Amino acid sequence: MTVADSYRVARHNAGVLFGAQAVVGAGQPIVMSMGGLAGAYLLGADKSLATAPITAFTLGTAFFAIPAAMLMRRAGRRAGFIAGAGVTALGGLVATLALFQNLFWVFALGLLIIGCGSSFLQQYRFAAADGAPSDFRPKAISWVMLGGIVAAVLGPQVVIYTRDLFEPVLFAGSFASIIGLAAVGAAILSFLKPAELKIAEGQGGAAPARPLGEILRQRRLVTAVVCGVSSFSLMNFVMVGAPLAMIGCGFSPDEAALGISWHMVAMYGPSxxxxxxxxxxxxxLMVAVGLFLIMGAGAVALSGIELWQFWLSLVLLGVGWNFGFIGATAMLADCYRPSEKNKVEGVHDFVLFLVVSIGSLLSGTVYNTFGWETLNWIVFPIAGFSLLVLALNRTRAQPARRGA
Known part of the structure; x- marks a missing residue:
């Protein structure tokens, strides 16, 4: 396959994955916005475990990351992603039936299954880089992430029109809609083309896979993982606490929700x-800029508790996540061969979403125990450490390049 063919296939697949991200990904804002409310609805008087279904969703994404990667290694990206959409649909069905039967833990199981389906969704960005010429990979990843803007708009709109669809059973329509979104996404994914084009570029595409330990010991891969995980987990850590802080400072739920909406636009808009x-x-450089923006978000949050300060902090946080996470993903894609992609991507996403899950659980605890200021102070040492790792990797790489 020629280089021209590789660009053509890469653009086609990035477009397909953009569409799938927009549709299947719309299930995530549905889960995030309705999961806690539906949990509280099912629990009745004692609502202390209301957010447990959302935690189950995040844990499902983490713990199914490696099995999802192994499935795609055997069956291919297209079959694996279509199967992932099927898992998402199954989770939507279980959650909907649980709401009709008023079964809280079955509802949490449904969201766990949706989370398992989400582990396939998280690998769309890697699939966009498959076989793409090296100069097009960051653009391909950005195209897929851009689908998140559509998902961020589509998901809440679906909630508005379906939330009371099966009244008096609240929220059932929203979770039933996830079944339809997954079905449409599966249809879009059927157009995905195989893309193993590094052989054509002479980049060692035919080389056998190395042991996982050898791959993970690469300094640049470790740097990519540290920066990507810190960018994502810090963004999620602050985002989860921000609505609690805004309401605690006397702002309305609508003002808090609007702040999160601006945050999500800032997350995906720069793509x-x-x-x-x-x-x-x-x-x-882009990863470094992203980490500095995340620190800037913390600085703005610490400067005061006016509404504009909350909103500006969330916007900077979203843009910082975009630069840091997409840059780190592109960096990671340079560190493995096509024959190694599934196991590396699976391990990466397992680590990523396990840390994000822990951050989500800790965010509310830190806010309730120590306050909004402490929550934002935590940003600085973690982002600073990631910047140090990035700088050390670059410093050590320069003498090697000069020696070559």
Missing amino acids: FFTGHLITRFGKD
């Missing part, structure tokens, strides 16, 4: 140009 910026300025 229009993030790929171009990475191609022009390099992955390391």
Whole structure:
């Protein structure tokens, strides 16, 4: 396959994955916005475990990451992603039936299954880089992440129109809609093309897979994982606590929700140009800019508790996540061969979403125990450590390049 063919297939697949991200990914804001409310609805008087279904969703994403990667290694990306959409649909069905039967823990199981389906969704960004020429990979990843904007808009709109669809059984319509979204996503994913094109570029695509331990010992891969995990977990850690803090400061739930909406637009909106910026300025610089923006978000949050300060902090947090996470993902994609992609991506996403799950659980605890200021102070040492790892990797890589 020629280089021209590789660009054509890469653009096609990025477009397909953009569409699938927009549709299947719309299930995530449905879960995040309705999971806690539906949990509280099912629990009755004691609502202390209301957010347990959302935690189950995140844990499902973490613990199914490696099995999802292994399935795709055997069956291929297209079959694996279609199967993932099927898992998401199954979770939507279980959650809907649990709401009709008023079964809280079965509802949590449904969200756990949706989370398992989400582990396939998280690998769309890696699939966009499969076989793509090296200069197009950051753009391809950005295209897929751009689908998150559509998902962020589509999901809440679906909630508005379906929430009371099966009244008096509240929320059942919203979770039933996940079944339809997954079905449409599976249809879109059927157009995905195989893309193993690194052989054509002479990049060692035919080389056998190395042992996992050898791959994970690469300094640049460790740097990519540290920066990607810290960008994602810090974003989620602050985002989860922000609505609690806004309401605690006297702002309305609608104002808090609008702040989260602006945050999600900031998360995915820069994807229009993030790929171009990475191609022009390099992955390391964009990751560093992302981490500094996340620290800037913490600084704005610490400067006061006016509404504009909450909102500006959330916008900076979203843009910082976009630059840091997409840059780190592109960096990671340079560290493994096509024959190694599934096991590396599976381990990466397991670590990523396990840390994100822990951060989600700790966010509310830190806020309730120590307050909004302490929650934001935590950002600085973690982001600072990631910047140090990034700088050390770059410093050690320069003498090697000069020696070569």
